[in-house]
Amino acid sequence: xxxxxxxxxxxxxxxxxxxxxxxxxxxxxxxxxxxxxxxxxxxxxxxxxxxxxxxxxxxxxxxxxxxxxxxxxxxxxxxxxxxxxxxxxxxxxxxxxxxxxxxxxxxxxxxxxxxxxxxxxxxxxxxxxxxxxxxxxxxxxxxxxxxxxxxxxxxxxxxxxxxxxxxxxxxxxxxxxxxxxxxxxxxxxxxxxxxxxxxxxxxxxxxxxxxxxxxxxxxxxxxxxxxxxxxxxxxxxxxxxxxxxxxxxxxxxxxxxxxxxxxxxxxxxxxxxxxxxxxxxxxxxxxx
Ligand code: GRG
Numbered sequence: 525x526x527x528x529x530x531x532x533x534x535x536x537x538x539x540x541x542x543x544x545x546x547x548x549x550x551x552x553x554x555x556x557x558x559x560x561x562x563x564x565x566x567x568x569x570x571x572x573x574x575x576x577x578x579x580x581x582x583x584x585x586x587x588x589x590x591x592x593x594x595x596x597x598x599x600x601x602x603x604x605x606x607x608x609x610x611x612x613x614x615x616x617x618x619x620x621x622x623x624x625x626x627x628x629x630x631x632x633x634x635x636x637x638x639x640x641x642x643x644x645x646x647x648x649x650x651x652x653x654x655x656x657x658x659x660x661x662x663x664x665x666x667x668x669x670x671x672x673x674x675x676x677x678x679x680x681x682x683x684x685x686x687x688x689x690x691x692x693x694x695x696x697x698x699x700x701x702x703x704x705x706x707x708x709x710x711x712x713x714x715x716x717x718x719x720x721x722x723x724x725x726x727x728x729x730x731x732x733x734x735x736x737x738x739x740x741x742x743x744x745x746x747x748x749x750x751x752x753x754x755x756x757x758x759x760x761x762x763x764x765x766x767x768x769x770x771x772x773x774x775x776x777x778x779x780x781x782x783x784x785x786x787x788x789x790x791x792x793x794x795x796x797x798x799x800x801x802x803x804x805x806x807x808x809x810x811x812x
Contacts, residue, residue, distance in 0.1 A: 527802075527804060534586075538591070547560065558633055558634075561637075562605065565619065567598070572598045574804065575710070577713070578714055593716065596662075599641045599644050603642040604638075610631065625637055642666075653716055658715050666704070666708075670700055670708075691772055703736055703739065710727055714727045723795065734789050737786060740770070740781055744770065744775070748811050779811070
């Protein structure tokens, strides 16, 4: 299936599943509402869509269990955003065009909403997949050797001027923060869809290139949007003193690196006849 049709078909189903289950499966309705406020704030659902797209690519039927597993990934992603926005971390007032969780509900409730979304996501993955390996893949991707480790490096770098231009450090930090969860979404799809020994490495190679590209894209979006708004190239992260590859590489070199990763990701998909995964790469055109 083409990516745009796939996205149109599954995004509303992901949204409905998340809304229904958060409204009915959380004993305390008010707490469920605080969690749902951030989950239902209009995310792109990139990671659950990636997981489902791998199943589609492998010809595996997408049923309610697959949907619960996919939505578990989105719960975990949302936890990371809520905690990342906290005053102790990025201190952001807005996320997905709405007040951040701590601005809306207070810091303690935002911490708790994140604390609850993380294990709920793991529970949905475990129950949806009935698969220990998939659950472990996710736990590893978000732990000290994954997303939390990347966030640690990011926070640590703010007090360490030496690493701001250290490409190895920045690449590692960005991979752990962003790439690991994207890779895990694809790897879980490969396990759930029973990818064979030829398909699995190709899917994982695609996920490596796609995940690395996503962070570069995310940094470039800020540049493109701020230059469209202001008529000149300003960069929000530079202004805020953030650490990323873009501030180290510069805009044109970042675009070139992004194009190389897209080409690599496309090459990793040549064995698959279904076009859905290649379609995810179209989102990058906006910044090239
Ligand atoms: C708190 C342990 C901990 C980790 C936080 C995710 C994260 C790590 C930080 C967020 C900061 C950031 C910009 C990371 C890059 C990843 C990224 C692009 C997140 C936004 O994901 P999208 O673009 O957003 O999929 P939506 O809102 O569409 O879900």
